[in-house]
Amino acid sequence: MNQAFRIENSGLINRDKKLSFKFNGKTYFGYEGDTLASALLANGVHLVGRSFKYHRPRGFFGAGVDEPYAVVQLYRNGETEPNIKATEQELFEGLEAKSVNCWPSVNFDIGAINNFLRIFLPAGFYYKTFMWPKSFWYRIYEPFIRKAAGLGVASIKHDKERYEHKYEYCDLLIAGSGPSGLASAYAAAKNGAKVILAEDKPRFGGSLLTSDVNIGNQSGKDWAEGIIAELKTMPNVVVKNRSQIFGYYDHNMLVMSEKVSDHLPTTRKYHPNKRLWYIRAKEVLISSGSIERPIVFGNNDTPGVMLSSAAKEYLKVYGVLVGRKPLVFTNNDSGYETAIEFKKHGVDPVVLDSRKNPESEIIDEAKNLGINIKNSYVVVAAQGYKKVKSADIASISEDKKQLGKIENIECDCICVSGFWTPTIHLASQSGNKTKFKEEIDAFVPGQSKQNEITLGAANGVFTLEETLKTSFEAGSELSKKITENDNEIAIPNVVEKKSSQHDKFWCVPLPKGKNYKRFLDFQNDVAVSDIEIALREGYRSIEHVKRYTTLGMATDQGKTSNLNGLQLVSEIENKVVPAVGHTTFRPPYTPVSIGAIVGREVGKHSKPTRKSPMHSWHEKNNAVFVDAGVWLRPRYYKRGNENLFEGSKREAKNVRTNVGVCDVTTLGKIDIKGPDAAELLNRVYTNAWLKLPVGKARYGVMLREDGIVMDDGTTTRISENHYHMTTTTAQAANVLSHLEYYLQLVWPELNVNVVSTTEQWAGAAIAGPKSRDLLQKLFPNSDVSNEGLPFMGYMEGDLSGVKARIFRISFSGELAYEVNVESDYGNFMWEKIMEVGEEFNIQPYGTEALSTLRIEMGHVAGSELDGRTIPFDNALEGLVSKKKDFIGKRSLQRSAFIAEDRQRIVGVVPLDKQTSIPEGSHLVKDDKAPLPNPKLGHISASCWSVEYDNPFSLAILKDGKNMIGQKLFAMSPLKNKVIPVEIVSSHYVDPKGERVRS
């Protein structure tokens, strides 16, 4: 098509660069610098979508962030993104977009039948209708609502784009690059302050791009360009376009979404799609401007009805006529500015002004240009279905209650202006309590809450002269406080036309006998009648009215509708607007893509991955890895076609018969030093520590103050005042914080230092009857005999020149050792062990075999120390000292903790010795009992016992002590299993613990 509505000699677009794009499958052309909206309008396309509820045809209403209608599905570089505002999306070569919320097409939409059924779709329709019968919910109602709801379709493909996060600090953060933003940024920058100036649009300048003003003998636009050019050269200033500050959080932290690539056909190499800035600012200047609000009248949602400021912007920024027969409907002087622009470009508008006899410089100019102006006139209803064809207009009485005779005049667009609403979202989010300003019929920020001030139109100041003056001063004052510089800046002369007072009029009454829909919220199809219903049904709080009617919800968050909604509620309730109040402004101001919020933390970057120094060896030897917290640990080492069950069984069996080696680097390690180290351990662990000799290790259990087991592990006395503590992998960080808490806050008199050494030591557990033989070969110069290195002994050794720590400790229940070397030698140690171990048939074993070995020995681990068990429950009461005090001891006297039938760890074997019991199964007395079947306990861990070759589980069972020999049922409704079981001792293998001491 030929861009029939594009005019010469206007606009800031680059006419040398023509771009082709597709909308609903049809190819059009636009120019570089267009938005999708301006390019479509240039081609005369006004119908872009269907409304949410009634599927009424919808066009463009605004020219930017406030747009309620023109939400499209965008296709770019093989990806699709829903809920893109056509008024914000910049045009690029090859752009494709489709209408949403219509089927089969935007021109013929079957859902539009809702428009004729609308008397059946009042406010609260969903709440009232989809209640009954209950059985319909899943099958009929929910699928229907899901299909009907939502505007676009999210891609189900993996997002290939990259998103970045950035942290930034500055003296002044300025939100919006209109006159107030530019003036304050300039003044602050001249004082040497570190300034960030953010603009959500591609072009800087805000209202200066479209208003007919002069600053310092230049046009407003040229002045803005000059200021921006100078700011860009200053090293202390960052200016960012396409960047929306969308949230104001605690302690002057603001978040900004920068669209780095959305205006390009593809994202450039090494560039992100979007960048999220977390900005901590000393001072925040909110210069976010204002948004024009509509006047409400019949069928005011017809395509072709739009904000007068948007029509002006399409004309002045994009060189696009939104119509050739415009009707301007206004209650203030802004409508005249739009009419004047039309007239200057050879188009004759008609102006309807609700005021009786307004006078101002702007109106005089319009009159001088010969524009047809009708005072005390209003639009009663737009006529036309897919596009405005004419308007029913009438005169209106002074009290705005009586309409005169209805006339019909031909027009192809209706540009409406109901005055301006300051954009106070950021100020309100900062905690600022807003106040209602009677003169402008809108809310403005009140007393500053954080270090923020609001300037210009956002503060309800609508004259350029005052805006520039206050903004230069604010920028200068605030920066002076920070940098102590005071560069005087001459405030430039301003030439602007004076406006007259707007009319406090926002809604045209219905003519007799007509029932036009008068929409307040265009995105959600909320009409005047819906609010009336909500109030009739008893909703009073504006927050409730919002939720019941959906006024002000969805992607535009009511930027054009909220205030008119409040006007209506206050009118019906006979209250003043400030008494009704407004709904809370919550971040984000505009929709932010989930990708930008998530940033780089996707896939394997969603959390850090910790790998042991031996990781590459495990990889080379077919380890199948498992996540253990943030660690990657070998689960088993796959041989041939082995599965997990077969592999782990082989590995565990080899430990019981020969020798195995397991990477235990992930265990938490804490180095403890100081003369009071023993005293600290004595207070932290439940057992006694004061008499542990140098060169000995001890197993210990630590509690929380509430008596629940926090962690277990061994601690070794390396020298007089030096201990090496190990924790479970999962609790390593918590135990360190726990120790630091007591040392720094509770017992600061203890002279002890603790530091994590988890990453400093690589660990290998060598376990099995042949482990001593292997160890002797590894350390030929050390005496590792049962006498030289007894159970729970410790010594240092020389591993082919590398200093090693050797601990005789066992988790597997076999004769076992743990060797530690500095991490850099971890791989060397591992390979040495494998090499020397070959003659003893050594095999590496993973966490699955490790679990099997500890379960059949009845050793507790994380699945028993689950934050709900005390020492007794884990058969660890023998480790609880009766003599000394320790953390959590007093809690163990609680009546529930000393109850006779207290839960306790037991072993569980299926009667058929075949069926593995799923972990988490409940133990019950009677498998046929009616629900809820009383639960006696639960299966905490299950394995296949390699010792007895049958399934074996551990369970925490009520009165477990007296349950040995009982027959119960293990029930797993999730796995649909009922397994008859026998309760046995938790020490299934080697109950006397002879092997570890052998």
Added chain:
Amino acid sequence: MLYINCPHCGMRSQNEFSYGGDASVKRPELNKEVSDQEWDNFVYNRKSLRGKHLELWQHISGCRQWIKVERDTATHEIFRTFKADEEVA
């Protein structure tokens, strides 16, 4: 996100810290007879104040020191911060 003045490191964002609860709680001394009520108050009972609250934070991704922070639980305003061993006047 809060901006917390660590008395050891200076102004740092909240994501470097972990929260540690009411700083006015005093652990009963070791080896001292403690009534059930006293012990319950120490382990479980907290006031959940609205307004000025002295609380513990640990600079977990920084100096690892436990610090005391005087904060308004309603507005998040932070008035003062103290080292672990500093007396709060």
